[in-house]
Amino acid sequence: MLLRETFESLGTTYIKLGQFIASSPSLFPDEYVEEFQKCLDKTPALPFRFIRDTVEAELGRPLEDVYAWVDPQPLASASIAQVHAARLHNGDDVVIKVQKPNVRNVLLTDFNFLYFAARVVEMLTPGLSRSAVSGVVEELQGSMLEECDFRQEADNLERFNEFLNMTQNTRAVAPTPYREFSTARVLTMERFFGVPLTNLEILRQHVPDPAETLITALNTWFSSLMLCDFFHADVHAGNLMLLRDGRIGFIDFGMVGHMRKETWEAMARFFDGIGRGDHRLVAEAMATIGMTREKVDVDALARDIERFQDKLANLDPTSLLEGGRHDREVNRLLLDIVHIGEHHGIRFPREFALLLKQFLYFDRYVQALAPELDMFADTRVDIFATLDQLH
Structure with a gap:
């Protein structure tokens, strides 16, 4: 502590x-x-004069020449940047992400x-x-x-939307960056209006079938693992939104992960094994994903995984999406899986933990919003389609 x-x-x-x-x-x-x-990663907000000074220095013109209106009260303040709502002179609603001095x-x-x-x-x-x-x-x-280079985040936003266009996915979207009003330290991007997927009360009131919303998010994210250059590596609480037009908004592309084909193939077998209840397949996949010089006793590992899945099935999904508790619950499950592997001499690469953590986030969404949905058995969820396309 x-x-x-x-x-x-x-x-x-x-x-x-x-x-x-x-x-x-x-x-x-x-x-x-x-x-x-x-x-x-929450810090006290900087006075607005620092935000103004940074924007004007980066864009080389007065704030009022770029934006018709900027809210001096930030939407969010983190260790690296502060975010403010604004409006351009053409009437577009935007947010400005400004790097701290x-x-x-x-x-x-x-x-x-x-x-x-x-x-x-x-x-x-x-x-x-x-x-x-x-x-x-x-x-x-x-x-x-x-x-810290917001040009990279702008690239991520554009590439993610290109991936959505390439896959003809019209049910998900990422904010469009405004390149002419962005630099390495200032990112101006489209503002999304909607509610986070964690807002259970509003979602249940206004969404006839929450499962459909989740399926859209799941299929989009899983397909990005192989068909996009990167995957969104922080799909926690507020970074997935249900927009007013019914689309799923993916926001905050500061943290992304990169997946090698071999790792995703092994992860696909891992998830497939979980869905089938095939503990030996899960164990074999873990042995493939992990780095070890020892011969893994797959049968013993499979027995430990079976006990872990029993624990997972008995979790109470109530309030799992409530902020810090959600994060701690996901982290506890991740630690359990890592411990099982380490007990059998397996050490996982960090990309495995990063990927699995996002999967566990989605599992929490499912349990809280649509507990009747089985991600592996429901034919609407296409986890492995992109993998099939590669063979």
């Missing part, structure tokens, strides 16, 4: 490092993963120090790989610096 609170007090770099720990159960002890799950310099300085400290620890610790810790620091630095 003290370490997590210290990270939060140290600011941007350490908050993000804490979130990295929370999402990497294959790399860190479970007590750290659980505690850092509470590491918040000196974020990139702070990240570079902090991570250079962390990398140096990690190398010292590796040299002084017998038996520790020369890149065990520093490699993690390098990976995190690369992903965070990429997150």
